Amino acid sequence: MINDYGIHMQIYKALRARFGHRRWWPAETPFEVLTGAVLTQNTSWNNVETAISGLRRAGCMTPAAMAAMPQGEFQELIRPAGYYRQKAARLKRIAGWVEAKCGDDVDMCALAAVDTGVLREDLLGLKGIGPETADSILLYALKRPVFVVDAYTARVLGRHGLISPQSGYHEIQAECEANLPHDVDIFSDYHAQLVELGKRYCKRTEPRCNDCPLQPVLGTAEID
Ligand code: SF4
Known part of the structure; x- marks a missing residue:
């Protein structure tokens, strides 16, 4: 204890x-932190950075752009981060969730009014988002005091x-x-x-x- x-x-x-x-966490926007939290599952940060650079170059680092991008094209963009089929599906699900809550706002301002416990339950309800990823998003993207x-x-x-x-x-x-x-x-x-x-x-x-x-x-x- x-x-x-x-x-x-x-x-x-x-x-x-x-x-x-x-x-921590090196990123240009809260949505990019969220993206990195999924991409970093089971891989090194160097690989995540490569994938994020590709997403930025492709104009795909917003909730609406990510949710709308064709699956195959999106998989290729994040291939450097490994497990790219799984991660593409996870990211598109979470991008759709953000878009539904916040529109195409990369700062995800609409989530500021939502209770931390409610957000955690929502995130954990998305397939492929476990406690460490959900809490990383809460802490580093949304600035909630969650260890x-x-x-x-x-x-x-x-x-x-x-x-x-x-x-x-x-x-x-x-x-x-x-x-x-x-x-x-x-x-x-x-x-x-x-x-x-x-x-x-x-x-x-x-x-x-x-x-x-x-x-x-x-x-x-x-x-x-
Ligand atoms: S290396 Fe690990 S086990 Fe060794 S003193 Fe440091 S924290 Fe403790």
Whole structure:
């Protein structure tokens, strides 16, 4: 259990001191953030950037343009992001949902008046949108104070006994949200910091504990 508000701020400060503010999410518009959140499923960010550049060049980075584009042409545009048939279908569904709510507004302003829980349920109701993608959209595109959990979060917190091994997505999220200030910037950057830590130090195998910025804060971890 995470039972100490202080430990998370200590972790965050140590990570930020090492990595600097991560300035997530790089995008020109909230709709582009939403698009990136789907494209980044099971692929690297470099591949997502290539696909997004193609979508921009094709004039396809608005809800109406994306929803209207022929499926085959759209699949080719996002092919660099992998799983392009699945992702094309997911993106066209979510673009249609945005268009129905906001018209062709890439800032998705009409969603500002909608309750966060209602938005999450709507997003989760779209086939192919799971909790991590939905919460990434809520946090990074719509600026709602919702903590995004991913495999890196579970790995780091789990290795230090800050969550139980059985904790699922919503338990980890609830524990983090209960023990951090509900601040969009802190939620956004803490998640980004944990991703950076997972990539550079807290690797799945052979973690680099001796050089890790969390070693002075959390001490020696239990590694499976
Ligand atoms: S000290 Fe080791 S186990 Fe803990 S977060 Fe750093 S790399 Fe991961």
